[in-house]
Amino acid sequence: MPINELLLAEFDEEMKKTRTTLERVPADKPDFAPHPKSMALGKLAPHIAELAGFGATVLTTPELDFSNAGNRPRPPFEPAGLLKAFDENVAKARDALQNMKDDSWTQPWKLSFQGKPIFSGSRFLAYRQMFLNHMVHHRAQLGVYLRLNEKPLPATYGPSADDRMGF
Template identity: 30%
Template sequence: MSALQQFARVWKQENATTRKVLHAIPADQGDYRPFPNVKTARELSFIFTLGQGGIAAALADQWQWPPNFPPAPPTLEEVQSAFDASTQAVENAIAIATDARLDAKVMFFVGPKQPGELSVAQLCWFMLHDTIHHRGQLSTYLRGMGAMVPSIYGPSADEPWM
């Protein structure tokens, strides 16, 4: 299995789980936040789309530095639609990318306020891991907003395996 195929396989699996968590948010709870100093569910969810946009751009040789991180759309429905569109963009980019593209260099943060050079492979894996991290944060919002918590890497109280 090539490096690109390996990334694509893991991304596809994690993307399906992320979509499940994103769509577990009740339609009227996009502005829920468990504490005043944290992002709303809608804002936190939009990070998934930004990460996927980064993956697609890097794989398609369209990465720009500094990256453009627009604000979250005003509704949860728009965030969910943007996520689905970014999923398609990653699928399209994977379909045309090569393993050689993974070795290309791009600029990104390598520390707080510290830009540096990363390979496209490193950037793609970083973006995927960042999505997983923020998905975990979002999953902690679900119960507080009265939503069902889906299975992520194992069963949940709402989605048991046995």
């Protein structure tokens, strides 16, 4: 079985869980942050929505230097805009994943800023660490923000206090 086919089920499941979490973002709390060193919700939620498209970048380019990426507008901090941006980015990443060939996974991939390395490794590690694990990390952060704002948490890897999954 091709590697991309093995990864598609995981991709679909993680994106579904992330979308369900984004659906619960309170639109009236863009300035909320659980700590002064934490990212504000108005930055975190759009970051997650745009991060979904980073998977396509990892899978279709040999490298990315953030300083050359340009200033793209962030998705708007309102429910419909966040979900629209997320869905569009997920579609791009899924398309790139569907079209990956097995020999592409071992090719080198680099992430840098102004030429200074942030990550260097195989495309597979970049996909897993810099994209998918990164997405899950921020989704977990978002879960803390939701809990602190009395919003129900969706089940992700099992039941939550708010979503018992039928148990």
